[in-house]
Amino acid sequence: xxxxxxxxxxxxxxxxxxxxxxxxxxxxxxxxxxxxxxxxxxxxxxxxxxxxxxxxxxxxxxxxxxxxxxxxxxxxxxxxxxxxxxxxxxxxxxxxxxxxxxxxxxxxxxxxxxxxxxxxxxxxxxxxxxxxxxxxxxxxxxxxxxxxxxxxxxxxxxxxxxxxxxxxxxxxxxxxxxxxxxxxxxxxxxxxxxxxxxxxxxxxxxxxxxxxxxxxxxxxxxxxxxxxxxxxxxxxxxxxxxxxxxxxxxxxxxxxxxxxxxxxxxxxxxxxxxxxxxxxxxxxxxxxxxxxxxxxxxxxxxxxxxxxxxxxxxxxxxxxxxxxxxxxxxxxxxxxxxxxxxxxxxxxxxxxxxxxxxxxxxxxxxxxxxxxxxxxxxxxxxx
Amino acid sequence: xxxxxxxxxxxxxxxxxxxxxxxxxxxxxxxxxxxxxxxxxxxxxxxxxxxxxxxxxxxxxxxxxxxxxxxxxxxxxxxxxxxxxxxxxxxxxxxxxxxxxxxxxxxxxxxxxxxxxxxxxxxxxxxxxxxxxxxxxxxxxxxxxxxxxxxxxxxxxxxxxxxxxxxxxxxxxxxxxxxxxxxxxxxxxxxxxxxxxxxxxxxxxxxxxxxxxxxxxxxxxxxxxxxxxxxxxxxxxxxxxxxxxxxxxxxxxxxxxxxxxxxxxxxxxxxxxxxxxxxxxxxxxxxxxxxxxxxxxxxxxxxxxxxxxxxxxxxxxxxxxxxxxxxxxxxxxxxxxxxxxxxxxxxxxxxxxxxxxxxxxxxxxxxxxxxxxxxxxxxxxxxx
Numbered sequence: 001x002x003x004x005x006x007x008x009x010x011x012x013x014x015x016x017x018x019x020x021x022x023x024x025x026x027x028x029x030x031x032x033x034x035x036x037x038x039x040x041x042x043x044x045x046x047x048x049x050x051x052x053x054x055x056x057x058x059x060x061x062x063x064x065x066x067x068x069x070x071x072x073x074x075x076x077x078x079x080x081x082x083x084x085x086x087x088x089x090x091x092x093x094x095x096x097x098x099x100x101x102x103x104x105x106x107x108x109x110x111x112x113x114x115x116x117x118x119x120x121x122x123x124x125x126x127x128x129x130x131x132x133x134x135x136x137x138x139x140x141x142x143x144x145x146x147x148x149x150x151x152x153x154x155x156x157x158x159x160x161x162x163x164x165x166x167x168x169x170x171x172x173x174x175x176x177x178x179x180x181x182x183x184x185x186x187x188x189x190x191x192x193x194x195x196x197x198x199x200x201x202x203x204x205x206x207x208x209x210x211x212x213x214x215x216x217x218x219x220x221x222x223x224x225x226x227x228x229x230x231x232x233x234x235x236x237x238x239x240x241x242x243x244x245x246x247x248x249x250x251x252x253x254x255x256x257x258x259x260x261x262x263x264x265x266x267x268x269x270x271x272x273x274x275x276x277x278x279x280x281x282x283x284x285x286x287x288x289x290x291x292x293x294x295x296x297x298x299x300x301x302x303x304x305x306x307x308x309x310x311x312x313x314x315x316x317x318x319x320x321x322x323x324x325x326x327x328x329x330x331x332x333x334x335x336x337x338x339x340x341x342x343x344x345x346x347x348x349x350x351x352x353x354x355x356x357x358x359x360x361x362x363x364x365x366x367x368x369x370x371x372x373x374x375x376x377x378x379x380x381x382x383x
Numbered sequence: 384x385x386x387x388x389x390x391x392x393x394x395x396x397x398x399x400x401x402x403x404x405x406x407x408x409x410x411x412x413x414x415x416x417x418x419x420x421x422x423x424x425x426x427x428x429x430x431x432x433x434x435x436x437x438x439x440x441x442x443x444x445x446x447x448x449x450x451x452x453x454x455x456x457x458x459x460x461x462x463x464x465x466x467x468x469x470x471x472x473x474x475x476x477x478x479x480x481x482x483x484x485x486x487x488x489x490x491x492x493x494x495x496x497x498x499x500x501x502x503x504x505x506x507x508x509x510x511x512x513x514x515x516x517x518x519x520x521x522x523x524x525x526x527x528x529x530x531x532x533x534x535x536x537x538x539x540x541x542x543x544x545x546x547x548x549x550x551x552x553x554x555x556x557x558x559x560x561x562x563x564x565x566x567x568x569x570x571x572x573x574x575x576x577x578x579x580x581x582x583x584x585x586x587x588x589x590x591x592x593x594x595x596x597x598x599x600x601x602x603x604x605x606x607x608x609x610x611x612x613x614x615x616x617x618x619x620x621x622x623x624x625x626x627x628x629x630x631x632x633x634x635x636x637x638x639x640x641x642x643x644x645x646x647x648x649x650x651x652x653x654x655x656x657x658x659x660x661x662x663x664x665x666x667x668x669x670x671x672x673x674x675x676x677x678x679x680x681x682x683x684x685x686x687x688x689x690x691x692x693x694x695x696x697x698x699x700x701x702x703x704x705x706x707x708x709x710x711x712x713x714x715x716x717x718x719x720x721x722x723x724x725x726x727x728x729x730x731x732x733x734x735x736x737x738x739x740x741x742x743x744x745x746x747x748x749x750x751x752x753x754x755x756x757x758x759x760x761x762x763x764x765x766x767x
Contacts, residue, residue, distance in 0.1 A: 018678060018680055018681060019681060020678075020680035020681055020684060023681065023684040023685060023688065024684045027684075027688060028684055028687060028688045028691075031688055031692045032688070032691050032692055032695060035691075035692045035695035035696050036695050036700060036701075038696075038710060039695060039696060039698075039700070039701050039705075039706055039710060039714075087560050087562075088560075090560035091560045091561060098560075105553070108552040108553060109552050109553070111552075112552075114551070114552050114553065114554060115552070115553060115554075116553070116554045116555075116556050117553050117554065117555045117556065118556050118557075118558050119555060119556070119557050119558065120558050120559075120560050121557060121558070121559065121560065121565060122559070122560045122561075123559055123565060123731045123732060124704070124727050124728070124731050124732055125704060126704065127506055127704055127705065129557065129565070130506050130507060130510055131506075133510060133555065133557065134509075134510045134513060134514075136555045137510070137513070137514055137517065137555055138513070138517060139553070140551055140553040140554070140555050141514075141517040141518065141520070141521045141551075142521070143551070143552050143553050144521045144551040144552065144553070145521040145522075145524045145525045145528075146525075147551070147552045148521070148522065148525040148544050148547055149524075149525040149526075149528040149529055149532075149544070151547040152525065152529045152540075152543045152544050152546070152547050153528075153529055153532050153533060163528055163532070166528050166531070167524060167525075167528060170524055170527065170528065171492050172492060172520055172524070173487060173492060173493065173519075173520045173523035173524045173527070174487070174492070174493050174494075174495060174516050174517075174519060174520040174523070175492055175493070175494050175495065176477075176495045176497050176512065176513060176516055177494055177495065177496050177497065178497050178498065178499075178509070179496055179497070179498045203684075297400075301400075301402030301405075302402070304402075304406075305402065305405055305406075305410075308410065309410075309413075312414060312417065313417075315471075317700070327417065344469050345466075348465065348469065
């Protein structure tokens, strides 16, 4: 056992000295989680106020009801004079989009011929256009209400104006309450922190078992085997190296993103169990792939391929489950998907019992790949 | 001639190693296939939990299903719906709570609860849901007004309103600021092909820096220098070789996505200019990293970190237009942001070469600075 620890200590020193372990296990996942969190979460907060131009060609009472429609929305309305000015300001980016109230709008809402309301947007600013579009839609629906009510009542124009005031004053019949931002479990910061943690742990644990091939290339394996060291100590030392690097990587990432970036990982005990299971699965998978390779270069290439493919299928970069069908099933075969789904259930406030299934699956993957690796590993520890 | 020989050596060494074929060609194509399968259909899915059995709730569900670009799926419990949204099975969830019909019939405001994944499709889905809801809302509001004015029951007011319900007096139309009709949304997948191209080209050029270190470790560089060829020829050969590999990769991605998924790559001249300039930037950055580190173990992870972080900040993972304003300014530190802007002009705006001259100019400036630094470092590393 002592020799195993000595080998682990030697490996860790070696990896710390050339800083590669630090780069892969800590810096890479942290930098990516921060970058993805900053760019993606900023968007969901919806903090931006959109500047929407208003061109009024109607001058009737309908235009004065317009302000009701835009109230409380994410857009700030500004009068822009004529359409040419509005177009050029949208093109230059001064305005996010513009809405043109056509002549005859008031007449249309009082039973006249229907008119068309134009929303001028820049295709490159699709969100701004969408905001203007939704204001215009809600205004159209408001005019629609007035027109149905006045026709049902056979109202004249004076009565229609009274109805319009009633509609404006009435509370909306149906309200859609958006609760997306108040939900921890949908927080992209946490998702990407976890996704990057599990993605890079597959790279971090590679410094363990696969270094047996380095030792062989450098001739140090022969020397280890010549020494009075049982083979299982050499193997144990390598596994311990992977375990130490994997656990450190994920723990540092969980703690840093929790306290520095405000990610919500959920119950610490559950998170710890999931981390241990994920690291064990990662070690077994990489160990198995390593035993299939003949040379150090081959092992490195195959390990990168396997790690990247599993990460992509497992949802480390985008939600694969959305595709459904074969992809969703393939996704279920990756440790990444199980780790992430377990963590999502946990961070949405689930009881500890929610991690039982993902943990067991992760341990199952670890057991199967570990057993296969053990069968084949003899080949690696031969002079 | 000597330059060409060096270029050929670079290419042979790269493609003889089969894993490189995977990373340079197969993986990007696989990812495009994956993205195509995941986001290929342009309809967004919304999950509905209907806890009310009345006719108004049923009508709302029908309205939602009839919205263009919206597919609905029903769920039996709140837990199942939440899980489906979290995992991305559906992009958003709408809960129609018990008492929905009764609230509406008694003249109160009915609340629908909505939540969505914070992804780039979220605002679009929200607008589609709102539009279906407001269709029902405006009928109900009109009926309430009729009841207040004529003193009948809400039921008969609804009947009267339904009888006159016809075309809306206003039709909303989208126009592009530059003139003409507003282009149809191209779907998430169409948009992602160009951003994925940038991500992969840059990432593989950077991780390719490992190759340069091997060139030095194996003594290939020393042997080239011992032949009667100038350092300039060797530098040119190495840079040119890397550039050709990067361009080859871009070409494969463009052709593959075009043939299989008929992805539109816009004006050929404009797109070629952007790809040529951007891949030169990528090569410059890759060679620079290859000269800054002494071992493959350091260069490979550094290349991966810089490649992925730049892609994330530069709008190759989430679209730039969804960034907060300050973040969008910061994004333009990366060449990705400029290239993404350029693709936006070409693919969304339908512009030609003249619409991207500024972006391509900035990319060329990046390339010039990086290549100057890289060749200066390379000359030092190779000759000392």
